[in-house]
Amino acid sequence: MKQKNLFMAVVALLILAFAGGAFFYKKQQAEQAAQNAANNMAALVRADAQSFGNPNAPVHIVEFFDPACGTCREFYPLVKAMMTAHPDKIRLTMRYAPFHPGSEAVVKVLEASRKQDKFETTLEALFAGQDKWVINHTSHVEMTGPILESTGMDMARLQNDANAPAVAAMIVRDLADAKTMNVTMTPEYFVNGKPLPQFGFEELKKLVDDELANTQ
């Protein structure tokens, strides 16, 4: 019996050590991330990146995303709903982080769609039809044809714009910025330059609400 108690005590101690270690590690990481983000504001806010909402909004969300990422698709309407709930208070900037194999080609097309004022339509169509062109975590740009055609864009022009060197350069820059900001997974959000302490919609909402409260 005495041995069993000792055993249970050791089990409890080990679990406690694990949880405590995890807590402190995460806390330290979050502090480091916040510090890193504060030091690298230039890499976070780029004037030529696609932006939604009031450009002078007090709360600025920067999102690093991949159109092939399922969680990005899930979060997109949630963030949009937050913006609708606080009109003119939130600005959303979309930064490219094409981490999935093959995603760069899709991002090029998405960036090109801005020339025809169809970024939002294209992004929403790509998210809605994600299962058709993302197979086994790999993006297949050649399968996005029907989705892109449904947006009513000039396809020849789109193709031409997507191949522009400036578009490729922008993706390279966004990926470099993602690296600077320690973005390793998508979506990643920064609210007025602050990273999420831990990934999750609740954490994002809290950060946005805190910033909204600060500006009122």
Added chain:
Amino acid sequence: MKTTAPTLIFTAWLVATVAALGALFMSEVMGLAPCVLCWWQRIFMFPLVMILALGLFPFDAKVTRYALPLAVIGLGVAGFHVLLTMGIIPEALAPCRQGIPCKTIQIEWFGFVTIPLLSLFAFLTITGLLLAATRSASK
């Protein structure tokens, strides 16, 4: 010397549990992705935590019979992995061509302690303790 066998098995359980929790900490908390060989070592380390604990309460000296094969095979994989990180076995022989190459050293403490070395040390200790427990129980 009937009392030492449970103590030896308990110690082996403790080593396995610390190793298993350490592996989970590195993958789940620190976000280090395990390579293929790490997965093989996990496959032989994780069950030891359960099997040895069940062998302790109520105490069953035969538990070494079930635990030793796991420890010995794990020891082999860990040894292979250490030789690989040291460059003694060329990478081409390793069964990991996709994802994280097993040759990549993700953590290096004090200049020589790598994750595979910790694993090798844990499997070696467990094997030694279980062998000692077998001997002490048969006396």
